[in-house]
Amino acid sequence: xxxxxxxxxxxxxxxxxxxxxxxxxxxxxxxxxxxxxxxxxxxxxxxxxxxxxxxxxxxxxxxxxxxxxxxxxxxxxxxxxxxxxxxxxxxxxxxxxxxxxxxxxxxxxxxxxx
Amino acid sequence: xxxxxxxxxxxxxxxxxxxxxxxxxxxxxxxxxxxxxxxxxxxxxxxxxxxxxxxxxxxxxxxxxxxxxxxxxxxxxxxxxxxxxxxxxxxxxxxxxxxxxxxxxxxxxxxx
Numbered sequence: 569x570x571x572x573x574x575x576x577x578x579x580x581x582x583x584x585x586x587x588x589x590x591x592x593x594x595x596x597x598x599x600x601x602x603x604x605x606x607x608x609x610x611x612x613x614x615x616x617x618x619x620x621x622x623x624x625x626x627x628x629x630x631x632x633x634x635x636x637x638x639x640x641x642x643x644x645x646x647x648x649x650x651x652x653x654x655x656x657x658x659x660x661x662x663x664x665x666x667x668x669x670x671x672x673x674x675x676x677x678x679x680x681x682x
Numbered sequence: 683x684x685x686x687x688x689x690x691x692x693x694x695x696x697x698x699x700x701x702x703x704x705x706x707x708x709x710x711x712x713x714x715x716x717x718x719x720x721x722x723x724x725x726x727x728x729x730x731x732x733x734x735x736x737x738x739x740x741x742x743x744x745x746x747x748x749x750x751x752x753x754x755x756x757x758x759x760x761x762x763x764x765x766x767x768x769x770x771x772x773x774x775x776x777x778x779x780x781x782x783x784x785x786x787x788x789x790x791x792x793x794x
Contacts (some may be wrong), residue, residue, distance in 0.1 A: 572725070599777065599780065601780075601782075603733075610767075610769065610784035610785060610787060611720075611726060611782075612732055612783050613781055613782060614785070616780065616781070624781065626781075649702070658724075658725050658773070660725070662777070662780060664755060664777045668775040668777060669714060669731060669773070669775040669777075669780060670728040670731070671714055671726075671728065671729070671780065671782060673724075673725030673726050673727065674725050675723075675724055675725050676724075
């Protein structure tokens, strides 16, 4: 299994809603990432988890709350988002073994905030 | 991480070699050159990486100049499925602290 899966594929939410994005990998990777990609822009790193601990937070607003419950699962909890948070949210994972620096990306969750 | 410069767009005829350049004149000695691509509506995909020597895998070849200030990704026989945005990224390979900083990339269009 060389896939990173993300659910849901699409999400529409209001500014007062609370929702969560889910990412899963079963490759035994011990680093996982969240990226945000606005339309026609490159992906931007949000968070890095290494061995289930948060290692990088790129000054992301607190309305985005990451969680890594175990080595295979990564969540992104969303609360009180703004319309400008509408974007494609990408999850990725990587391993210390194999190609160093190779990140495997999921297909993303396309989020629309109304 | 060092900054990279890529042309915003390129066209290539199907079946020909696609050569995508990248400038990284401020690269440090311990920084690798990585290439990723993103096909429309998909997540980015790793292609290849290198430090000093030229590299080849089943997808592409990477040519790095001797001074390491620039590199070229070569897709030897481009197909329509190679139409994508190609990102050149320069960074230290540091597991668990990996920041992939994507630039604006090159939008490669393969022409039938």
